[in-house]
Amino acid sequence: MNARVLARTGRGHARRAANGSVAEGAARAGLTARGVIYLLVGILALRIAFGSGDRQADRGGALAELSDRPFGAVLLWALGAGLAGMALWRLSEALFGVTGKDGRTARKRLPAAARCVFYAFVAYSVLAFAAGAGGSGSSDRQSRDVTARVMEMPVGRWLVGAAGAAIVVAGVVIGVQALRRTYRKKLKLAGMDHRARLLVDVTGVGGGTARGIVFAAAGAFAVRAAVDYAPDRAKGLDDTLRSFADTSLGPWLLACVAAGLVLFGVFSFALARWRRV
Template identity: 70%
Template sequence: MNTSALARNGRAEAERAARGSLTRGAARAGLAARGVIYLLVGVIALQIAFGESGQEADRRGALAEIAEKPFGAVLLWALGVGLVGMALWRLSEGVFGGAGEDGRSARKRLTALARCAFYSFVAYSVLEFAAGSGDGGGSSDEQSRDVTARVLDLPGGQWIVGAAGVGIVVVGLWIGARAVMRSYRKRLRLGEMSPGMRRLVDVTGVGGGAARGLVFAAAGAFAVRAAVDYRPDKAKGLDDTLRSFAGTPAGPALLACVAAGLVLFGLFSFCMARWRKV
């Protein structure tokens, strides 16, 4: 057998391993971990809407909430391991391609690698928090202001921040539109679900995806405003973005609706963990 044949066989074996039960388990653990974070952020935001919480409605706040519970340290480690699984799954998609007709396209692979990098950072921050040597990645609001301030100081910084903000707005609108159109259905094993389960998935998928997209779009709009005004303090992380909904004419009721949507997205992530094609 020549060298090229050995290389092809080696790649085929690696691809089979990447699509095997271990990778499927990592994907499902990662989706479940994502669900826990969104669920807790949504619950904290609901408490803020009703004036019952001083906790931050972001990842750090969610981790702090877990840490206060019985067996909190064990739960934090499990969450971190689940997020490591998410990063590894996205890495396998980037290298070998994902499920679906366009799973091997360059766009899908690059998106998967970007998600791998993001979830690697999130997993590291959660594991660091679980070990007692980190703050869960820090406050999302402080991070947004710090990054915006550094970029604004660069040549053409206003244009960079403004373009990034517009990009985030577009991503948010895209997320919301895909949720409303139920595009997630093509990634699910619908034939294995009961009619009631399909209805539950649609409620959580549409409501949760729309709320998530709205939060992204709002955060992007604040970034654009920071660029236009040359004011890094106008940039907002997840916590401040959510709190800003309470400052609209609709008041805390709008924040409560968005928060409920994030809870739905957490539940939708659990459904994805069970039924998603990997």
């Protein structure tokens, strides 16, 4: 009897270990893929800031840039697979809980479910692009089209305004968390030397702050679109980034934000290496 119990227990441990390994592999592949996209978007935005960019600084532009590289088709399929892995990782967190304190609470699992849906959509768009179906169009056009459709609903104007305000809050939270270096709670700090920690802090603070600024700006444009009842005022990632060049600081502000997105791409690579999953 004891032998049977021990056998079942052993099989259970082995199954959990296997599932954990799959989730960890999916997470690290997904973080790497996210890093590639942010890195490319940042580079495209830097080109725009310095007057040499002819592609949109968004996911569609990043995929087009990648497709022009040697073995571009292979890279696109790998990127899509990595993002699918990110979606699966977030799904496992939603179903079984998140790493860390209170990881099984609804407060932690519901955001994981939302991230799963988001990354599943992104993975689909990338894989569709890789398959030659277009997949990922202009973020600016998509933003305006979605805003216009929602505003046609009875309370659409309020929904757009609420969504925009939520994105602004999310951007502020992302920026504050980056400045407070809360990401350290999820890192394997014991396995990192001084240089690795410095790399993570520079890229995490700089990249996270820039990402938060972009989120907050995009949300603010959505709120303005709702207030003015003008869907065309909503902006996607490319138009949001270009708007930084229209400020009194000119292209230099765009260059700083773009450099921050590049840093966030590197930060995602660092998370793929040292994050606890």
